[in-house]
Amino acid sequence: MTTGTPLLDARALQRRFGGLTAIRDVSLTVERQETKCIIGPNGAGKSTFLNLLCGTLRPTAGQIVFDGIDVTGMPLHRIARIGIARKFQVPSVFGRLTVRQNLSVAEIGTAHDGKAPNTVAEILHKLDLTEIADRSAGDLAHGQKQWLEIGMAMMTNPKLLLLDEPTAGMTVEESLKTAELLRTACADIAVIAIEHDMRFVRALDCHTVVLHQGALIAEGPFADIEANPMVRDVYLGRQ
Amino acid sequence: MSAQDQISAAARATARDATFARPKFVLIAAGWLVLASLPFWAGAYNIATIRDVLLFGLFALSLDFLWGRTGILSFGHAAFFGLGAYGMAIVTIKLGLDPASASLLGLLGGTGLAMLAALVVGYFLIFSGVRGTYLTIVTLALTVIAQHIAIGWSEVTGGDSGLIGVPPLTFELFGWRYALSDPSQFYWFVLLLASIILLVLWRVLSGRYGHILTAIEDNELRARTIGHHTDRHLLTVFVVSAGIAGLAGAIYATGTGFVAPDMIGLMLSTEVIMWVAVGGRGTLVGPFIGAFVVWWLQQKISSIDTKLWPMFIGLFFIAMVFLFPNGVMSLGERGRQLRARLWRRA
Numbered sequence: 111m112t113t114g115t116p117l118l119d120a121r122a123l124q125r126r127f128g129g130l131t132a133i134r135d136v137s138l139t140v141e142r143q144e145t146k147c148i149i150g151p152n153g154a155g156k157s158t159f160l161n162l163l164c165g166t167l168r169p170t171a172g173q174i175v176f177d178g179i180d181v182t183g184m185p186l187h188r189i190a191r192i193g194i195a196r197k198f199q200v201p202s203v204f205g206r207l208t209v210r211q212n213l214s215v216a217e218i219g220t221a222h223d224g225k226a227p228n229t230v231a232e233i234l235h236k237l238d239l240t241e242i243a244d245r246s247a248g249d250l251a252h253g254q255k256q257w258l259e260i261g262m263a264m265m266t267n268p269k270l271l272l273l274d275e276p277t278a279g280m281t282v283e284e285s286l287k288t289a290e291l292l293r294t295a296c297a298d299i300a301v302i303a304i305e306h307d308m309r310f311v312r313a314l315d316c317h318t319v320v321l322h323q324g325a326l327i328a329e330g331p332f333a334d335i336e337a338n339p340m341v342r343d344v345y346l347g348r349q
Numbered sequence: 350m351s352a353q354d355q356i357s358a359a360a361r362a363t364a365r366d367a368t369f370a371r372p373k374f375v376l377i378a379a380g381w382l383v384l385a386s387l388p389f390w391a392g393a394y395n396i397a398t399i400r401d402v403l404l405f406g407l408f409a410l411s412l413d414f415l416w417g418r419t420g421i422l423s424f425g426h427a428a429f430f431g432l433g434a435y436g437m438a439i440v441t442i443k444l445g446l447d448p449a450s451a452s453l454l455g456l457l458g459g460t461g462l463a464m465l466a467a468l469v470v471g472y473f474l475i476f477s478g479v480r481g482t483y484l485t486i487v488t489l490a491l492t493v494i495a496q497h498i499a500i501g502w503s504e505v506t507g508g509d510s511g512l513i514g515v516p517p518l519t520f521e522l523f524g525w526r527y528a529l530s531d532p533s534q535f536y537w538f539v540l541l542l543a544s545i546i547l548l549v550l551w552r553v554l555s556g557r558y559g560h561i562l563t564a565i566e567d568n569e570l571r572a573r574t575i576g577h578h579t580d581r582h583l584l585t586v587f588v589v590s591a592g593i594a595g596l597a598g599a600i601y602a603t604g605t606g607f608v609a610p611d612m613i614g615l616m617l618s619t620e621v622i623m624w625v626a627v628g629g630r631g632t633l634v635g636p637f638i639g640a641f642v643v644w645w646l647q648q649k650i651s652s653i654d655t656k657l658w659p660m661f662i663g664l665f666f667i668a669m670v671f672l673f674p675n676g677v678m679s680l681g682e683r684g685r686q687l688r689a690r691l692w693r694r695a
Contacts, residue, residue, distance in 0.1 A: 166570075186570075187577055196574050204568060262575060263575070
């Protein structure tokens with residue numbers, strides 16, 4: 111076992127799009143079962159950074175080590191299989207399948223660290239989806255789609271769950287419910303969430319990283335970040 | 350209409366769908382029994398014709414497996430049907446083997462040739478991320494190239510006139526040789542084979558594998574991020590589909606006794622798309638019905654005037670796409686929908 115070393119170790123990641131450097135020299139580590147939030151203004155490079163971590167984009171420079179394995183440039187389906195799951199910003203459930211079938215399709219069946227793999231029934235229960243299990247996913251309300259997607263990510267038995275704005279377009283109650291679901295359903299795995307909604311980040315109350323113009327400018331507990339004058343300046347706005 | 354009424358109407362609609370699913374199944378079973386009893390009451394000519402329609406239906410099923418379940422439209426599926434037919438003809442006519450081994454080798458060779466072509470073309474396209482319309486256009490080129498080869502390479506393929514003299518399917522088991530030269534027996538063999546392939550595909554696709562393919566068609570990137578090797582799934586379906594098309598082609602050639610360039614060309618590629626579209630994409634049984642309906646219409650209309658057929662089929666196709674986009678399999682539901690729409694307007 112690789113206890114002692116972090117679960118995810120992203121070293122000096124850089125990503126350029128033509129002349130634009132979207133991510134410059136960002137390093138981030140995540141421990142097992144740790145939750146981290148990434149915040150930052152629009153265009154700060156948050157989504158790009160998440161795309162690098164889950165393999166949708168390749169870094170121009172830098173290295174990503176996950177659980178002792180170098181995953182830089184690994185194909186998407188293999189990254190998924192070694193335990194990195196991702197929830198997209200726009201809900202992307204399979205609309206022609208039912209909720210239950212969506213979860214079943216995402217069932218990979220290989221659990222890590224000697225744990226029993228998640229079953230469809232368990233995830234339905236944990237994410238409060240049992241009542242709508244046989245509805246077509248295309249007909250769900252926005253919030254339900256988001257929760258189903260978190261459920262699909264959980265079905266792959268991840269060690270690390272990447273969430274891209276999990277509460278985008280949600281009502282206040284739905285956002286708070288999402289924070290609650292994450293705390294209960296994803297308690298035993300590491301989570302990285304990108305978020306705009308400060309209420310949600312406050313509700314999660316976790317280690318927070320601030321990106322600005324592609325660079326990491328501050329990190330620490332959310333309370334410290336909220337009080338940091340530089341962060342207030344670039345992001346929260348001077349009041 | 351109050352909200353309460355709407356809910357109970359929806360409940361009634363689902364109940365109705367459930368009860369209508371049964372008659373559909375009974376109808377299919379009845380249709381199969383009629384087909385199975387055909388040799389007892391139909392003449393030899395009709396038996397041979399329906400046998401060919403069944404083989405075209407099997408060919409259409411192969412396209413439906415690909416197009417209906419992964420969304421990839423092959424505009425050159427006749428290339429695989431033709432490779433099967435030409436493979437069979439070349440092995441049985443040119444190699445000078447004894448009939449039983451020639452038949453077996455022809456079946457394997459024809460089907461294998463179609464699968465190999467699909468594997469090579471599919472690998473380079475699918476694994477390099479070519480999808481949608483671009484993939485369709487390449488398959489279109491494939492059938493055109495195949496037809497050119499069939500016409501141009503006349504020492505092997507017989508050129509424009511094709512190859513004549515493909516013997517009937519012959520099997521040899523433990524020294525006991527059996528040639529399917531009797532029309533009824535050959536017909537039953539084709540019916541049985543088509544039914545088995547249909548059942549196997551239906552069984553496989555109604556389970557989790559079918560859901561995975563639907564998921565890939567819905568959102569391939571998402572399917573990949575939950576750990577599915579989507580390229581490999583799509584290539585597998587493409588190759589199996591080509592194999593079924595090739596098998597249908599190889600058997601078809603033993604029935605007609607000859608092969609010609611129109612079995613590998615663009616016209617047949619277009620026709621098979623129509624059979625699937627008419628029967629209902631993604632329905633698996635539909636392609637057989639589609640092949641039958643189009644063949645029957647062709648008989649009726651060409652008997653009035655042969656010039657009418659191409660004109661009719663064009664208009665018919667357009668009308669089908671507008672009125673019954675899900676094919677004849679959905680006639681019942683679609684009829685209710687259209688009636689409800691008229692009702693509301695009145």
